[in-house]
Amino acid sequence: MSVTAVAGSALSLKEFFDGVRAGEITVQRCTGCGELAVPPKAFCPGCGGTTWERRLLGGDGEVASFTVIRVPPAALAPEAPYAIVVVRMAEGASLLGRTDGIALDGLRVGLPVRVAPPADPTATPPVIRFRPRPAA
Amino acid sequence: MRHVAVVGVGVTKFGRHERTCAELFAEAAAEALADADMRPDALQGIYLGNVVGEAGERQLHMGPQVASALGVPHLAATRFETACASSHAAFRHALFEVASGAADVLLVGGAERVLTMPTERSTEVFAYASDAVFEQPAGLTFPGVFALIARAHMAKHGTTEEQMAHVAVKNHRHGALNPKAQFRKEITLEQVMSSAKIADPLKLYDCCPFSDGAAAVIIASEPVARRTRKPVWVLASAQAGDAMCLHDKRDLSRALATERAAQAAYRQAGIGPEDVDVVELHDCFTIAEIVATEGLGLFEPGTGGPAAEKGETGLGGRLPVNPSGGLKAKGHPIGATGAAQIGELAMQLRGEAGPRQVEGARVGLAHTLGGNTATVLVSLLGREPR
Numbered sequence: 001m002s003v004t005a006v007a008g009s010a011l012s013l014k015e016f017f018d019g020v021r022a023g024e025i026t027v028q029r030c031t032g033c034g035e036l037a038v039p040p041k042a043f044c045p046g047c048g049g050t051t052w053e054r055r056l057l058g059g060d061g062e063v064a065s066f067t068v069i070r071v072p073p074a075a076l077a078p079e080a081p082y083a084i085v086v087v088r089m090a091e092g093a094s095l096l097g098r099t100d101g102i103a104l105d106g107l108r109v110g111l112p113v114r115v116a117p118p119a120d121p122t123a124t125p126p127v128i129r130f131r132p133r134p135a136a
Numbered sequence: 137m138r139h140v141a142v143v144g145v146g147v148t149k150f151g152r153h154e155r156t157c158a159e160l161f162a163e164a165a166a167e168a169l170a171d172a173d174m175r176p177d178a179l180q181g182i183y184l185g186n187v188v189g190e191a192g193e194r195q196l197h198m199g200p201q202v203a204s205a206l207g208v209p210h211l212a213a214t215r216f217e218t219a220c221a222s223s224h225a226a227f228r229h230a231l232f233e234v235a236s237g238a239a240d241v242l243l244v245g246g247a248e249r250v251l252t253m254p255t256e257r258s259t260e261v262f263a264y265a266s267d268a269v270f271e272q273p274a275g276l277t278f279p280g281v282f283a284l285i286a287r288a289h290m291a292k293h294g295t296t297e298e299q300m301a302h303v304a305v306k307n308h309r310h311g312a313l314n315p316k317a318q319f320r321k322e323i324t325l326e327q328v329m330s331s332a333k334i335a336d337p338l339k340l341y342d343c344c345p346f347s348d349g350a351a352a353v354i355i356a357s358e359p360v361a362r363r364t365r366k367p368v369w370v371l372a373s374a375q376a377g378d379a380m381c382l383h384d385k386r387d388l389s390r391a392l393a394t395e396r397a398a399q400a401a402y403r404q405a406g407i408g409p410e411d412v413d414v415v416e417l418h419d420c421f422t423i424a425e426i427v428a429t430e431g432l433g434l435f436e437p438g439t440g441g442p443a444a445e446k447g448e449t450g451l452g453g454r455l456p457v458n459p460s461g462g463l464k465a466k467g468h469p470i471g472a473t474g475a476a477q478i479g480e481l482a483m484q485l486r487g488e489a490g491p492r493q494v495e496g497a498r499v500g501l502a503h504t505l506g507g508n509t510a511t512v513l514v515s516l517l518g519r520e521p522r
Contacts, residue, residue: 013269039270039381065291065388067283068336069275073260076275084276086284086383096383098274109291127274 010052011040017125019056023117025128027093029055036093059115060133061087064094066107087113087130097128137235139521141367144172144354145479146245150467151318153348157186157193157247157471158205160350164472165206165243168352168479172364176206179354180239182213183230185223185246186471189215191261192249202247217471218375219265220420221506222246223351224474224513228373230355240360245352246476248469258346262470265507267381279335279343281382281508282421286337288388289423292438297337299441301328303422304341304464306450311461313451313492318347318467342422347467351476358521368482371499371516372404380510393512394431394503401514402433405522407499409433412516414484414494415455416477417503419462425449428503429457432514451492459484459492474504474513481517 011028016039019026028037032049043050065086072080083099085107099107100116114133118126146167148160155163161184169176182203189195199213216226223246230244250258262278263271271281289295305325311317323341331340361367376396379385386392402408409432417432419425426440434455435443443449449457460466460480463473481500483489500517 038384045379065284065287067280067287067338068333069277069280070332070336071255071259071277071279071334072275073263073272073277074256075260077256079275082275084274084280084284086288086388094383096270096274096276096381109287123273125269125273 010054013039016040020118020126020128021121023115025057025059025089025095025115027055027057028052036091038093038095055091057089057091057093061089061095061113063107063109063111063113064088065109068104083107085113085130095128097130100129101131138237139358140231140234140355140370141358141361142353142370142478142482142517143356143361143364143367144168144174145482146171147316147351147476147479148349149316150347150349150469152251153249157189157195157198157249157350158201160348161202161245161247161352162205164245164350164352168243168354172354174241174354176208178241179208179211179243181233181242182211183226183242183244184213184215185226185474186215186248187217187219187222188248188250188261188470192252218511219506220418220468220470221474221504221511221513222471224478224502224504224515225375227353227474227478227515228375228513231370231373234355234357240357242355243352244355244475245350246472246474247350248471249348250346250469251348255346270381270383271508277335279338279421282423283335283338284382285388285427285509286423289427290337292389293441295426295441297329298325299445300342300422300426301325302444303419303425304328306444307419307458307462307464310451310459310492311465313490314461314466317461317465318345319461319465338421338423344420344463344468347469349467349469349472351472351479353475353479353482366486368485369518369521371407371518371522372401373513373515374400374404375511375513376400378510382508390437391427391431391505391509391512393509394428394505397512397514398432401516405516407516411499412455412501413497414459414481414500415457415503416460416480416500417457418505419458419464420468420505422464424505425457425462428505432501432503451494456494459489459494474502477502477504478515478517485517485519
């Protein structure tokens, strides 16, 4: 098998996080098999393809797993306790982030959430946040 | 490829030490040489696992430092880093050097000092083994990584916090039998369940401790090994990976790297999980032991929790897991852990593990996990070469 196209991501991490600052999640989508890639990749892990396009996600998802960090790294001590969630987005990709407006004891697997702008958009990289989403 | 055997084992006590990594490694290596009835001039190289040398001791380039401390400064000495699986990766690479015929006798091990740092600092330094772009800025810690895995496993299989607590109770019971263990006291289910929350649902007693310590094994080619007292043969050694970021993994309730490495190791050895008599696996958190027993094919998916609860993985149970006390009670000096697991299996397969001996053990499995389950090594050892 020969690789006929030059492998390369269609999206840099800088571009991804510029989108996050605006509350938007732009991901790579493999034109061969439809796989969504976050972070961006050179070759598609699903089919080995090298042709990617950009896809703006709608922002809706469901909590796939969650935790409440009570012993934080030194730099984040003032923010503890805080929640970290892994969210399965409606289109299929997953994202990790913090929460806003969700009680720590109100978290559960399956909770509908929506991407919100980061608490500190000047942070490099900014941290993705999720807010509660009224069930459709 | 030639047959290779473990012919010497040495390990320091795990816990708090006032000595440097190099001093600790020299102690473990000297014990391994004595165990092998060899002198240092028999060694042809050193493969060293170490993870946080920069933060713990401001020491890069630890290879020649440990060689100097042992008194063999002329030897090739290389440091390996695959997070908590570092000395298991060192072992696998050393194995290839001996199996290929390039060397006959090598010293393999690891050393770590972490208790030089306060807990908040070591929590931060350990988090460097998670993704620096997506995970560290969000404030994800290692207990947090395994808490997310635990929640996913609970949601999918109904695994309970009590089942996880049984892993801690069992490994403390084993650790009480190990003179080198950091914790040599038994604990109760109630103590685990009422301990302080670290990262929900994980509590203090679901977590292994921060530890200092070193471990070493000597490996040798078959002609050399046949002249030693009780060689233990390496049947297989495999490494596999998975996506670096937790959110990029296919299924948080599984450790795909464990499944991949285990399948490769069983294939190399020509055996299956049903042939394994004793297991030393990476219980950095109690949920990690449950997920690993499933990923290694020892228990069906979703049955690892009930198996722990029923005592099937305790000494005297159907398949003893972590007779050494595991990372939970023996301690987890991260760069030394893989070598310590392999050393424990060698003692078990020789029948020299004392009160924690798994009777009649003929095949052992060592499983070491690096970082947020993105690196896994699995090795199989046996009383007879394959």
